Amino acid sequence: MQDVILKVDGITKTFPGVKALDNVSFDIRPGEVHALVGENGAGKSTLMKVLAGLHQPDGGEIVYLGEPTNVSNPLDARQKGILLIHQELSLSPELSVAENIYLGAWPTNRFGVLRKKELRRNASAALEALGCGFGPDVRVGTLSVAMQQMVEIARAEAFRANVVIFDEPTASLTDAEKEQLFHTIRGLQARGVGIVYISHKMDEIFDITDRITVLRDGQVQGTIDTADTDLNNVTRMMIGRTLDAYFVKAKAEFGAEVLRVENLTKTGLFREVSFSVREGEVLGLYGLVGAGRSEVVETVFGVRRADAGKVYWKGGDIGLPTPRQSIDMGMALVPESRKEQGLVLMMGGRENTSLPHLSMFSELSVMNKSKELAAFEKYRSALSIKTTGPDQAVSQLSGGNQQKFVLAKWLCADPKLIILDEPTRGIDVGSKSAIHELIAHLAEQGLAVVVISSEMPEVLGVSHRVLAMSEGAVVAEFGGAQMTEENLIDAVSHHRGPMVAE
Amino acid sequence: MGQLIKNVLRRHGLLLAFLVFLAVVAVNAEAFLTPGNILDVLRQVSITGMMALGVTFVVLTGRLDLSVGSLLTLLTVIVVDQHNISGPFPAIVMTLLAGAAIGAFNGLLIGFVGLNALIVTLAMLSFLQGLVLFYSGGSNVNVQNAQDTWFAVFGRGSFLGLPVPVLLFLSGAIVAGLVLAFTTFGRRIYAVGGNETASIFSGINAPWTVFWTYVVSGLTTAIAAVIMGSRVMGAQNTIGQGYELTVLAGVILGGTSLLGGSGSIWRTVIGISMLGFIQNGLLLLGYPYYVQWLVTWAVIIIAVWIDLGAKRGRIFA
Numbered sequence: 059m060q061d062v063i064l065k066v067d068g069i070t071k072t073f074p075g076v077k078a079l080d081n082v083s084f085d086i087r088p089g090e091v092h093a094l095v096g097e098n099g100a101g102k103s104t105l106m107k108v109l110a111g112l113h114q115p116d117g118g119e120i121v122y123l124g125e126p127t128n129v130s131n132p133l134d135a136r137q138k139g140i141l142l143i144h145q146e147l148s149l150s151p152e153l154s155v156a157e158n159i160y161l162g163a164w165p166t167n168r169f170g171v172l173r174k175k176e177l178r179r180n181a182s183a184a185l186e187a188l189g190c191g192f193g194p195d196v197r198v199g200t201l202s203v204a205m206q207q208m209v210e211i212a213r214a215e216a217f218r219a220n221v222v223i224f225d226e227p228t229a230s231l232t233d234a235e236k237e238q239l240f241h242t243i244r245g246l247q248a249r250g251v252g253i254v255y256i257s258h259k260m261d262e263i264f265d266i267t268d269r270i271t272v273l274r275d276g277q278v279q280g281t282i283d284t285a286d287t288d289l290n291n292v293t294r295m296m297i298g299r300t301l302d303a304y305f306v307k308a309k310a311e312f313g314a315e316v317l318r319v320e321n322l323t324k325t326g327l328f329r330e331v332s333f334s335v336r337e338g339e340v341l342g343l344y345g346l347v348g349a350g351r352s353e354v355v356e357t358v359f360g361v362r363r364a365d366a367g368k369v370y371w372k373g374g375d376i377g378l379p380t381p382r383q384s385i386d387m388g389m390a391l392v393p394e395s396r397k398e399q400g401l402v403l404m405m406g407g408r409e410n411t412s413l414p415h416l417s418m419f420s421e422l423s424v425m426n427k428s429k430e431l432a433a434f435e436k437y438r439s440a441l442s443i444k445t446t447g448p449d450q451a452v453s454q455l456s457g458g459n460q461q462k463f464v465l466a467k468w469l470c471a472d473p474k475l476i477i478l479d480e481p482t483r484g485i486d487v488g489s490k491s492a493i494h495e496l497i498a499h500l501a502e503q504g505l506a507v508v509v510i511s512s513e514m515p516e517v518l519g520v521s522h523r524v525l526a527m528s529e530g531a532v533v534a535e536f537g538g539a540q541m542t543e544e545n546l547i548d549a550v551s552h553h554r555g556p557m558v559a560e
Numbered sequence: 561m562g563q564l565i566k567n568v569l570r571r572h573g574l575l576l577a578f579l580v581f582l583a584v585v586a587v588n589a590e591a592f593l594t595p596g597n598i599l600d601v602l603r604q605v606s607i608t609g610m611m612a613l614g615v616t617f618v619v620l621t622g623r624l625d626l627s628v629g630s631l632l633t634l635l636t637v638i639v640v641d642q643h644n645i646s647g648p649f650p651a652i653v654m655t656l657l658a659g660a661a662i663g664a665f666n667g668l669l670i671g672f673v674g675l676n677a678l679i680v681t682l683a684m685l686s687f688l689q690g691l692v693l694f695y696s697g698g699s700n701v702n703v704q705n706a707q708d709t710w711f712a713v714f715g716r717g718s719f720l721g722l723p724v725p726v727l728l729f730l731s732g733a734i735v736a737g738l739v740l741a742f743t744t745f746g747r748r749i750y751a752v753g754g755n756e757t758a759s760i761f762s763g764i765n766a767p768w769t770v771f772w773t774y775v776v777s778g779l780t781t782a783i784a785a786v787i788m789g790s791r792v793m794g795a796q797n798t799i800g801q802g803y804e805l806t807v808l809a810g811v812i813l814g815g816t817s818l819l820g821g822s823g824s825i826w827r828t829v830i831g832i833s834m835l836g837f838i839q840n841g842l843l844l845l846g847y848p849y850y851v852q853w854l855v856t857w858a859v860i861i862i863a864v865w866i867d868l869g870a871k872r873g874r875i876f877a
């Protein structure tokens with residue numbers, strides 16, 4: 059076997075207004091896990107999309123298995139043995155696991171009729187090789203995110219992939235699921251598959267990768283052996299400076315109560331949830347994916363209806379408000395899923411930013427464009443968002459930069475309470491600490507803040523108080539010295555929370 | 561270079577094809593590009609165009625309005641009949657109110673109850689056909705004192721050398737265009753069409769927004785009915801038959817996406833005018849009337865195809 063499976067040589071890719079990749083070269087060896095890191099918009103996903111046939115490069119060449127290769131589309135890539143596991147999963151929820159594994163390359167007979175038996179047999183073999191706990195006939199829509207990811211990975215077995223690319227695979231996985239994924243990755247590695255691993259989580263990078271390539275503004279800053287480097291060094295290569303390892307926590311000076319939730323219940327989702335948060339306070343909501351945290355805050359905000367319970371705003375009972383009423387009172391919700399809930403993808407940053415506050419950005423119902431532009435510019439520089447202009451469709455931005463616009467649209471109206479649901483998902487290390495600082499800053503200005511996070515260091519680092527949720531119920535509350543990782547893990551894993559009433 | 565040509569073709573292919581068509585017709589039919597013929601086409605287009613303005617609002621939210629064809633029939637019958645009974649002014653007011661009310665009813669079922677737009681408006685299409693026959697008792701109506709009513713001005717009058725219906729259409733287009741581009745209502749429409757969930761998370765009342773687009777659609781069809789009644793000075797029971805498809809074809813041809821969230825009024829004006837010139841050109845070239853329908857069909861298919869193709873490119877690239 060040659061010592062390089064795939065070599066990228068001088069690849070350039072330009073989009074209108076941005077040079078996403080500028081003369082990029084790097085290589086993947088069999089059996090290695092190769093990290094690709096860089097700031098939001100550095101070009102990581104673009105580079106991988108070129109390898110997977112989703113983009114055609116403007117210049118440069120891909121040498122695959124020793125030969126210059128042209129990857130014309132994703133199916134072509136898969137059949138050649140290059141598999142991209144997307145930043146956002148891309149399966150067909152209505153189809154079965156087996157059909158999804160072979161999507162677009164189903165075995166058929168002469169008349170174009172699907173050969174079901176063969177499809178099932180091959181799919182089961184692939185699933186077994188990975189040790190998946192589900193069969194080929196399950197409908198994909200019923201699987202958890204982690205399981206869906208396994209379906210995508212099963213394609214690696216099914217197509218005998220030589221190169222597997224993971225683009226931020228752990229963004230919505232629990233710790234246990236992450237361990238399972240790493241186990242799978244090590245299995246692929248042992249088979250001699252070359253793996254590219256993109257992530258903003260530095261601990262993962264140091265845990266699982268053998269080499270690291272750093273991209274910055276579309277250029278390769280260098281490739282180094284993971285064993286020979288450290289976090290500071292990689293961070294400096296990525297963003298040109300090092301970061302403090304500790305979190306800045308807002309001063310614990312609290313004012314009046316802003317929000318109080320009492321016994322909020324929704325059958326099948328969560329049960330008798332109560333909590334309150336004061337001015338200047340950061341309240342953390344920790345729990346595993348699926349614990350019902352997002353559902354609770356969505357209900358408080360008004361996009362979901364509760365069966366029972368009360369919400370008090372500044373001491374007054376507000377019943378169950380609509381999102382409009384919540385926003386007008388001064389509540390903001392940065393939702394969990396930026397693409398589905400956060401942004402209108404075909405609009406630009408300007409229109410997305412003003413969307414929740416149209417009356418603020420208009421006079422007599424006529425939009426005031428210069429006000430919108432001012433807000434856009436303010437947050438573009440405050441959050442260092444990479445975009446070519448106020449009207450560039452946010453669909454064209456990198457994942458992390460999209461997330462920053464979701465923050466911008468909620469910050470621009472000076473809310474009294476801001477609920478942040480996984481605010482740093484997919485955000486690079488530099489901006490991540492900028493967002494942590496922002497949270498502290500907001501709290502010190504007197505905002506009440508609720509932070510949902512599955513990352514324990516983050517939730518412990520920014521919060522004054524943490525609620526642990528499990529299976530739809532608040533199972534513990536920790537403050538001060540009790541806020542430790544051990545306590546949180548203990549609370550959410552050992553506690554068999556009261557089963558949610560059916 | 562090849563890439564560039566491909567891009568140009570994909571983006572402006574329809575426009576290029578249209579220009580070629582214009583040239584072919586102009587060479588073969590002298591009358592085609594004369595001012596008189598052009599004004600004729602515009603006069604023709606003003607009715608479908610007026611309807612298409614409102615339908616554009618609906619389509620931008622990612623929904624459809626197929627009821628406008630028989631709504632046009634009903635309202636034309638109403639305006640003519642009421643003109644004879646109570647005079648032009650009350651007739652016009654009544655027509656506008658009826659149009660808005662039926663639009664509101666569609667909007668209620670689609671926006672608030674959440675029923676499928678295709679089904680609701682298709683059912684409305686058929687219901688209104690029945691209502692027309694019920695109202696008119698199956699006979700055609702004519703404006704009785706056609707010689708001396710100012711009602712004639714909407715369809716037949718002209719002002720500064722331009723036909724009044726054309727002026728009505730253009731001013732309607734300007735108002736609609738301004739509303740969509742510059743007001744909060746317009747912004748809400750684009751947001752709901754672009755991503756309904758995200759709009760709801762942004763505090764936008766999506767059902768209410770959808771509701772109003774159907775009211776607008778009912779109103780523009782009512783204005784079109786006034787023009788129609790005034791031009792024909794009467795109304796047959798089938799006068800608006802098939803208009804829903806012509807209108808929709810014009811909207812799509814202009815490039816407003818059936819999936820919602822992207823498109824504009826000026827696109828609709830261009831699309832519906834293109835369609836008018838195509839139909840007129842075919843007649844001048846001596847093709848029988850029904851060929852128009854075949855061509856309209858082909859145009860719809862091609863335009864939808866291009867729309868979806870572009871979307872797909874955006875999603876997967």
Ligand SMILES: Nc1ncnc2c1ncn2[C@@H]1O[C@H](COP(=O)(O)OP(=O)(O)OP(=O)(O)O)[C@@H](O)[C@H]1O
Nearest residue numbers: 073078098099100101102103104454455456457458
């Ligand atoms: N389809 C597109 N059209 C225009 N510009 C694009 C397109 N796709 C990506 N870009 C631009 O290319 C640059 C690189 O984006 P890319 O998605 O590769 O970043 P990334 O490194 O993956 O970032 P993140 O960590 O935020 O996911 C960005 O400036 C982005 O706006």
Ligand SMILES: [Mg+2]
Nearest residue numbers: 103145456457
């Ligand atoms: Mg990316």
